Amino acid sequence: MNLTIIRALLEDARQQVLDNRVFRLLVILTMVPILMTFVVAFREDALVVLWGFEPIYYADLIQSFGGGSIGDPSGIREQFIQTFQSLIVNFFAGSLGVIFCIAATAFFMPRVLEKGAADTLFSKPVSRFAILFSRYIAGLLFIAGIGGVLVLGMFFGFGLRSGYWDAGFLWGAVTLVYLFGLMHAFSICVAVLTRSSTAAILLTVVLFFIAGRVHWGWETIQYIQHSEMAVLMRESRQGATDDAEKLGSADEEDEQEGFLALMLGSVKVLHYTLPKTRDARIITDKLRRALTNDDFEWKSADGELVIQSAPRGFLIDTESRGELEADGVRWIPMSPKDAKEAELCIRRYPRPQVERGISKSLRPQTGRALAKELKQELEEQPTTVVQPTLKNLSYGGVRMTRVAWGAQGDHSVLSHQRLIFHFDQWIYEIDIVMSEGDTMLAARGAQPLQEFLSPQNMTLGSERHLGQDEWYRQQFGWTSPWRYNIFFSLASSLAFASLMLTIAWLRLSRIDF
Amino acid sequence: MLPGMGADETILRVRGLKKTFKTGFLGRSGFQALAGVDLEVGRGQVFGLLGPNGAGKTTMIKILLDLVRDYEGQAEIFGLPPSHALSRRKVGYLPEAHRMPTYLTGWQVMMLFGMLAGKPRKDIEKRAAALLDRVGMLRDSKRKVREYSKGMQQRLGLAQALVHDPQLILLDEPTDGVDPVGRKVIRDMVTEAKQAGCTIFINSHLLNEVELVCDRVVILNKGLILSQGSIEDLTPNADATMFDLAREVPDMEQLLAGIGTGYRAMGRGFELVVDDAGLDATIDRLRSSGHTIRGISRRRRTLEESFINLVEDSSGGGQA
Numbered sequence: 001m002n003l004t005i006i007r008a009l010l011e012d013a014r015q016q017v018l019d020n021r022v023f024r025l026l027v028i029l030t031m032v033p034i035l036m037t038f039v040v041a042f043r044e045d046a047l048v049v050l051w052g053f054e055p056i057y058y059a060d061l062i063q064s065f066g067g068g069s070i071g072d073p074s075g076i077r078e079q080f081i082q083t084f085q086s087l088i089v090n091f092f093a094g095s096l097g098v099i100f101c102i103a104a105t106a107f108f109m110p111r112v113l114e115k116g117a118a119d120t121l122f123s124k125p126v127s128r129f130a131i132l133f134s135r136y137i138a139g140l141l142f143i144a145g146i147g148g149v150l151v152l153g154m155f156f157g158f159g160l161r162s163g164y165w166d167a168g169f170l171w172g173a174v175t176l177v178y179l180f181g182l183m184h185a186f187s188i189c190v191a192v193l194t195r196s197s198t199a200a201i202l203l204t205v206v207l208f209f210i211a212g213r214v215h216w217g218w219e220t221i222q223y224i225q226h227s228e229m230a231v232l233m234r235e236s237r238q239g240a241t242d243d244a245e246k247l248g249s250a251d252e253e254d255e256q257e258g259f260l261a262l263m264l265g266s267v268k269v270l271h272y273t274l275p276k277t278r279d280a281r282i283i284t285d286k287l288r289r290a291l292t293n294d295d296f297e298w299k300s301a302d303g304e305l306v307i308q309s310a311p312r313g314f315l316i317d318t319e320s321r322g323e324l325e326a327d328g329v330r331w332i333p334m335s336p337k338d339a340k341e342a343e344l345c346i347r348r349y350p351r352p353q354v355e356r357g358i359s360k361s362l363r364p365q366t367g368r369a370l371a372k373e374l375k376q377e378l379e380e381q382p383t384t385v386v387q388p389t390l391k392n393l394s395y396g397g398v399r400m401t402r403v404a405w406g407a408q409g410d411h412s413v414l415s416h417q418r419l420i421f422h423f424d425q426w427i428y429e430i431d432i433v434m435s436e437g438d439t440m441l442a443a444r445g446a447q448p449l450q451e452f453l454s455p456q457n458m459t460l461g462s463e464r465h466l467g468q469d470e471w472y473r474q475q476f477g478w479t480s481p482w483r484y485n486i487f488f489s490l491a492s493s494l495a496f497a498s499l500m501l502t503i504a505w506l507r508l509s510r511i512d513f
Numbered sequence: 514m515l516p517g518m519g520a521d522e523t524i525l526r527v528r529g530l531k532k533t534f535k536t537g538f539l540g541r542s543g544f545q546a547l548a549g550v551d552l553e554v555g556r557g558q559v560f561g562l563l564g565p566n567g568a569g570k571t572t573m574i575k576i577l578l579d580l581v582r583d584y585e586g587q588a589e590i591f592g593l594p595p596s597h598a599l600s601r602r603k604v605g606y607l608p609e610a611h612r613m614p615t616y617l618t619g620w621q622v623m624m625l626f627g628m629l630a631g632k633p634r635k636d637i638e639k640r641a642a643a644l645l646d647r648v649g650m651l652r653d654s655k656r657k658v659r660e661y662s663k664g665m666q667q668r669l670g671l672a673q674a675l676v677h678d679p680q681l682i683l684l685d686e687p688t689d690g691v692d693p694v695g696r697k698v699i700r701d702m703v704t705e706a707k708q709a710g711c712t713i714f715i716n717s718h719l720l721n722e723v724e725l726v727c728d729r730v731v732i733l734n735k736g737l738i739l740s741q742g743s744i745e746d747l748t749p750n751a752d753a754t755m756f757d758l759a760r761e762v763p764d765m766e767q768l769l770a771g772i773g774t775g776y777r778a779m780g781r782g783f784e785l786v787v788d789d790a791g792l793d794a795t796i797d798r799l800r801s802s803g804h805t806i807r808g809i810s811r812r813r814r815t816l817e818e819s820f821i822n823l824v825e826d827s828s829g830g831g832q833a
Contacts, residue, residue: 008628012614019616019657119608120673123578125598236571422710513580 009331012036013138022104030150033088037157042164046257081164085154089172090281093150098180099205101146102187105139106200107503109191118513128508132188136501139184140177147176156466168288175284181475182275183208185497187506192504192511198276208277210270215278218271221264222475222483223468267478275493282476283486290478303474304424306459311344311452315380324348328431342434344452348426367428368392371401374418383407386415395453398423398460419453423460522592524681524712525554525577529586531736532572546572548736554714556680559707561696561727562716563816565824568733570716571609574683578606590681604632607670607678609686609716615659619650619669622658625675630677637676644672648698649769669723671699675706682706684712700726723815724748732823739823748814754792755812757782758804768802769795784812 017023036306041048046057058076121131151173157162186207191200252390277282279428298307298316305324310316314331323329328347340344351364378388386406394398400421406413419430451457452507475484530550533543546630547569555562556655562570575581576588579595593600613622623645627637645651648668658796674682684703690695703713703726723730724744731741742749753775761781762768769776772786772794787795792809799806814822 002631004628004631004633007623007634008615011628012617012625015621016614016616115610116608116610118624119575119578119580119612120606120611120670121611121629122580123606123608124626125601125605125631126629127598459695510582512582513575 005130009126009130009134010137013134016108017142018130018137019133020104020229022100023125023145023198025105026146027102028239029150030093030146030153033084034150034153034157036084037154042077042162044077047080055080062291077162077164081158081162081166083177085158085166085169086171088154089151089176090284093147093172093176094179094281097146097176098143098183100207101139101143101180102183102204102208103201105184106187106204107140107197108138109136109188109199110195110197113192113511113513115513121132122513129505132192132505132508134500136184137189139187140181143180143184144173144177149175151176160332166288171284173285174287179463182277182493186275187498189500189504193506207274211274211277214267214270215276216273217473219278219468221267223471227468227471232510237268240278249488261501265471272492274494275496276489276492279486279489282473282491286477286486287365298329304460305346305428307346307452308457308459311449312345315342328429339357343431344433345431346428347431348428349427351422351427364422365427366423366468367399368401370427371403371418371420374403374420378403378405381407381454393419400453411435413425428460484496515607523589524591525552525714526554526589526734527552527573527577527587530573530576530588531585532569532576532583532610534583545736547584548738549577550733550738552731552738552741556710556712557710558705559665559703559713559715561723561728561730562714562733563634563720563730564818566731569734569736570733571685574606574685574714574716576605578683603677603680605674605677605682607674607684607687609684609689611666612668612674613658613666613669615657618657618727619645619661622669622673623654625677626673628680632677640678641672641676644675647702648672649695662830664692664695667691668695668698671702675702679711681712681714685716685718687715687717688719696722720815720817722822730816734824734827737827739827742818742820747819748816752786753777753784753812754787754806755779755782755784755810756795756799756806757808757810758799759807764769764803766799772798 039050045059046055047061048055051398058080095237100264109132112131122232151170155166155169158166158169164328182222183204187200187204190203191197196202243422244250252271296306297307298311299326307329310331311335317330317332324346325348328345331344333342335443353362353364355368356363369433375388375390378384384405388403388405389402391402393402398421403416403418403420407416415434419428419432421428434447472484476486476489477484478486480486528551530547530552532547533545536542543689546567548686550569550573550784552573562573563672566568572581576584577590577595577600578601579641584594588595590600591603597599598675604701613624620641623641624634624637627641628634642651645654648671650668650672653661653665657671661669667687671684671687673685682703687703688701691699700722703715709727715723727744729741729743730747732739732747758781765778765783766776769783769785773785773791775784775786777784785791785795796809
């Protein structure tokens with residue numbers, strides 16, 4: 001097959017897509033969210049509709065939806081934009097859009113196989129596989145056209161109107177093509193086997209839902225079996241189960257367990273066989289992070305504390321990595337001239353038990369109480385040249401107490417800040433040290449610190465308190481064990497698509513037109 | 514140049530070609546479309562493929578184009594088996610009841626099928642314009658195929674079959690749905706293609722059309738070749754003698770009473786089945802009654818008559 005034939009097949013695929021009414025309708029529909037990104041500006045504190053015509057403050061918006069007040073407004077704009085992007089690309093395009101596209105492209109292959117059309121096309125010196133594959137490509141062009149317009153339009157809309165240039169968002173279009181590619185392979189297979197557009201649409205939509213549900217079921221099984229939360233819940237229920245066994249319903253439970261094992265086994269087999277459509281959204285996020293270099297900066301061994309990115313202008317001190325309970329995790333300035341005395345350090349230790357209240361019962365110590373103790377100690381120390389002050393702060397719903405003081409360093413007076421808070425059974429301390437008059441942090445204002453402590457950047461209790469979705473999202477990665485591995489997900493899903501196309505080709509090669 | 518293509522060599526060859534289509538539940542029963550066909554077609558011939566419905570004509574063409582597989586026997590085009598894509602490179606095909614892609618314009622159809630045959634776009638553009646003009650479709654070539662009438666689609670179909678300058682043209686009911694003027698154009702194009710050295714295979718039920726353009730004819734029935742040869746071979750002289758007179762005679766049948774059989778008036782003349790003595794007697798009677806004889810000839814059988822006779826004989830006289 002020469003280049004001319006390939007060009008002809010691609011051109012034919014392009015014409016088929018461009019002539020499709022549903023395609024044109026979907027392109028028009030994609031203009032709606034694109035226009036929104038041009039009409040609405042996402043400013044730091046508010047949405048501005050129609051170039052200042054109507055500002056809507058994020059705080060008001062959240063409260064109108066029943067949310068609480070925003071303690072820390074940093075990162076709220078990004079949250080709003082990313083939520084909007086996710087709503088459009090993941091929900092509308094990734095589910096409804098894909099179903100529309102399945103319906104719109106399902107007739108591509110059956111129409112080729114119709115009597116009269118097939119005779120003309122297959123009598124040309126082109127292999128049947130090439131024609132089959134060209135119809136597959138036509139479907140991909142279909143979704144790529146719509147997805148490309150949507151994602152590029154929104155990308156430029158956010159960039160030009162809101163100054164939010166997020167190249168990682170462009171992965172959304174690739175993921176849409178990937179997701180649809182999996183479904184379209186199945187649609188082509190059904191179309192060749194049945195020569196019916198209706199059968200192709202119905203069965204593909206059914207597969208789309210089943211694959212999603214099976215994968216969700218498998219995630220649930222994994223979550224129940226392996227997440228810390230579920231382990232704790234199981235342990236707490238263990239006693240009740242033991243009691244039930246003593247009551248003598250063992251036979252009935254054996255039957256139930258047999259059925260359950262069968263169900264679990266079926267879900268697992270189906271999960272590993274079917275395309276993992278639910279993973280597509282997470283893969284997009286992971287790719288987005290990879291592109292924007294936004295993978296997490298540091299994570300504690302127990303997964304309780306995750307830092308997404310280093311404080312601006314700092315990099316992690318590799319010598320301190322992973323020692324949260326000892327010397328702490330330390331970030332030092334990137335610039336060598338600033339590296340003399342400035343640093344940012346996080347450490348933690350178990351909450352001490354102290355007698356509290358009238359009953360004098362032992363209770364875990366609070367961060368605020370420890371901050372007060374620190375203030376008293378500092379006031380008595382001779383090296384303290386600037387008297388300590390105490391201030392309560394809240395970052396991402398975590399209440400902290402900040403102690404700020406000045407102390408004599410080797411070369412100059414050092415400005416200290418220590419943020420102390422308790423979380424679960426731990427006391428956390430965040431130390432920020434800089435030379436007095438050092439412009440590094442001061443000149444940039446509190447913004448870098450706010451960003452560092454924002455819930456988007458610093459996540460606490462990330463393993464234990466995660467729901468199923470978040471837990472799976474954390475397990476799923478490029479270097480995870482094979483069942484949670486992105487490469488395995490991609491490879492097994494693509495293997496499914498390849499199998500469908502192979503079945504279609506084998507059937508097609510045996511058809512007498 | 515395709516393998517095995519000399520000046521006088523065989524373009525198309527089938528030997529003992531058999532094909533049974535599986536039918537019924539799980540393909541347990543079958544229908545034999547071809548029961549062992551042998552055929553050889555050389556360069557520059559216009560071949561008529563005739564036969565009643567279900568005779569196996571289209572099946573044979575489709576086997577040659579690799580549209581039908583799993584056959585028995587041998588089939589070759591340009592010395593290559595049909596499964597070889599290259600064998601179809603120099604073949605133009607107009608299927609019966611074809612459907613061109615409705616999302617394309619006439620011009621795009623020409624480009625698509627020309628390029629699918631492996632011809633460069635520039636070559637196709639030149640030839641497409643000329644062919645569309647020839648079939649009277651150039652003016653409508655920018656319209657979508659879905660807007661075409663049946664006749665227009667047929668003209669476009671013929672143009673696309675020729676767009677890549679094929680050396681073997683297979684036409685299945687080429688004049689189906691085409692007006693008389695269009696038929697004349699198609700006939701002329703077939704003649705021109707023949708003069709250019711193409712081999713043309715025509716499958717048609719319009720036997721007078723076949724008679725007008727074909728050099729050789731193959732008649733198939735029930736998957737077997739009943740007869741093949743030139744038009745002259747298949748349309749031998751009939752028993753009847755035709756008399757052409759100077760003027761019409763109303764009571765001619767009475768005048769010729771007792772001579773010959775099968776009298777049939779034909780314009781100013783008539784047709785009569787007579788032996789040599791009867792011929793002399795007829796001439797004598799006409800002359801004696803003052804009629805001027807302008808011509809006497811032995812009538813040939815029409816292709817249709819030969820076809821029906823052959824098919825009825827092979828079917829035991831029961832069906833056509």
